[in-house]
Amino acid sequence: MDSEKIFVTRSSMPSYEEYTEAIRPLWDSHWLTNMGQYHQELEQKLKEYLGVPELSLMVNGHMALELILQAMDFPEGAEVITTPFTFISSTHAIVRNHLTPVFCDVKPEDGTIDETKIETLITENTVAILPVHVYGNICNVEEIKRIADQYRLKVIYDAAHTFGMKYKGKGIGCYGDASVFSFHATKVFHTIEGGAVAFSDHKFFDKLYNLKNFGIRSEELVAEVGANAKMNEFCAVMGLCNLRHVEQAILRRKILCEEYETHLKRIRGIRLFERKPDVLQNYGYFPILVEEEYPLSRDELYQKLKEQGIYTRKYFYPLTSDQACFKNRYQDKKLTCARTLAEQVLVLPVYEELKKDEVTRIIKKIEIS
Numbered sequence: 001m002d003s004e005k006i007f008v009t010r011s012s013m014p015s016y017e018e019y020t021e022a023i024r025p026l027w028d029s030h031w032l033t034n035m036g037q038y039h040q041e042l043e044q045k046l047k048e049y050l051g052v053p054e055l056s057l058m059v060n061g062h063m064a065l066e067l068i069l070q071a072m073d074f075p076e077g078a079e080v081i082t083t084p085f086t087f088i089s090s091t092h093a094i095v096r097n098h099l100t101p102v103f104c105d106v107k108p109e110d111g112t113i114d115e116t117k118i119e120t121l122i123t124e125n126t127v128a129i130l131p132v133h134v135y136g137n138i139c140n141v142e143e144i145k146r147i148a149d150q151y152r153l154k155v156i157y158d159a160a161h162t163f164g165m166k167y168k169g170k171g172i173g174c175y176g177d178a179s180v181f182s183f184h185a186t187k188v189f190h191t192i193e194g195g196a197v198a199f200s201d202h203k204f205f206d207k208l209y210n211l212k213n214f215g216i217r218s219e220e221l222v223a224e225v226g227a228n229a230k231m232n233e234f235c236a237v238m239g240l241c242n243l244r245h246v247e248q249a250i251l252r253r254k255i256l257c258e259e260y261e262t263h264l265k266r267i268r269g270i271r272l273f274e275r276k277p278d279v280l281q282n283y284g285y286f287p288i289l290v291e292e293e294y295p296l297s298r299d300e301l302y303q304k305l306k307e308q309g310i311y312t313r314k315y316f317y318p319l320t321s322d323q324a325c326f327k328n329r330y331q332d333k334k335l336t337c338a339r340t341l342a343e344q345v346l347v348l349p350v351y352e353e354l355k356k357d358e359v360t361r362i363i364k365k366i367e368i369s
Contacts, residue, residue, distance in 0.1 A: 005309040010351040011185040014241035038236035051171030052198035056208040061182025061195030063229040065093040071207040082130040084321035091320040109274040110137040128154040135285040166280040173198030191239035253283035269294025289344040
């Protein structure tokens with residue numbers, strides 16, 4: 001076994017000196033939260049960087065998703081068509097809003113929601129579609145828009161994996177009624193913990209402001225019942241620092257992902273997801289699919305790499321619909337492709353500081369397995 005462990009991800013960070021210098025003014029102002037200077041600055045800079053009409057900064061990506069669903073003011077029990085092939089947050093946000101998730105199967109070529117199956121799931125109780133741009137694979141936004149327009153449905157994209165990405169020259173957050181980003185520490189861009197909602201209808205800005213700040217509008221006025229989902233100033237400063245370096249981080253990831261792709265696509269039984277044309281990537285993840293022709297199962301490869309000090313991730317397994325918290329409620333749903341992918345996908349290490357020789361080491365372990 002090689003002595004150096006390689007983990008599936010590692011947070012990008014500015015230099016210690018850059019960050020400590022940037023937070024120094026907080027010791028003078030003592031303004032540490034409640035939408036201070038750095039919160040406002042980051043919100044504006046992200047709006048510009050992502051190329052979106054409006055943006056509301058949040059404490060994390062999950063609260064961003066939960067609160068935009070709440071802001072849509074759907075009736076209790078209404079149905080939201082979504083994908084089971086995602087992180088559990090996507091589903092929890094629906095359920096915690098007292099809405100009903102309706103799971104649609106995904107496409108084998110990229111893992112995104114199968115738009116050809118959406119219309120069969122629409123009922124008189126359907127109010128929205130919540131697709132996920134999984135691993136940065138972009139959903140069929142044109143067809144989803146057509147369906148949504150025809151049936152008068154809202155579209156909320158879980159865009160947690162797509163920071164800085166563009167499709168046909170437009171920021172990915174411009175599609176749908178809203179798009180939600182995660183700035184968790186493991187993402188391409190992070191604020192330690194954080195997230196944001198991008199949207200075009202300005203009425204959502206005030207609504208989201210109320211929801212993330214207890215509904216407080218002044219010292220004496222609480223306009224509506226709200227939560228506490230504000231980002232603090234230390235996290236906002238981390239975001240401002242990381243935003244200066246994010247292009248460099250993406251370029252470094254691109255080099256590593258291309259090295260993986262060059263070698264792994266030649267291995268029998270290892271499949272890579274198809275990439276949609278006209279997409280500017282952020283190279284946030286490098287998933288592979290371990291198929292029957294490969295001499296090991298996905299779980300066997302996972303274990304073998306782990307024994308060699310290489311930590312990968314079965315991401316996403318099990319499907320969100322099959323998690324224990326739902327007590328087998330959705331086990332009878334026909335999600336054939338999603339369940340197959342969940343048994344095959346293995347996400348390999350990729351992060352800014354990963355060395356090329358470490359990528360070579362991972363490739364060789366997969367080649368000789």
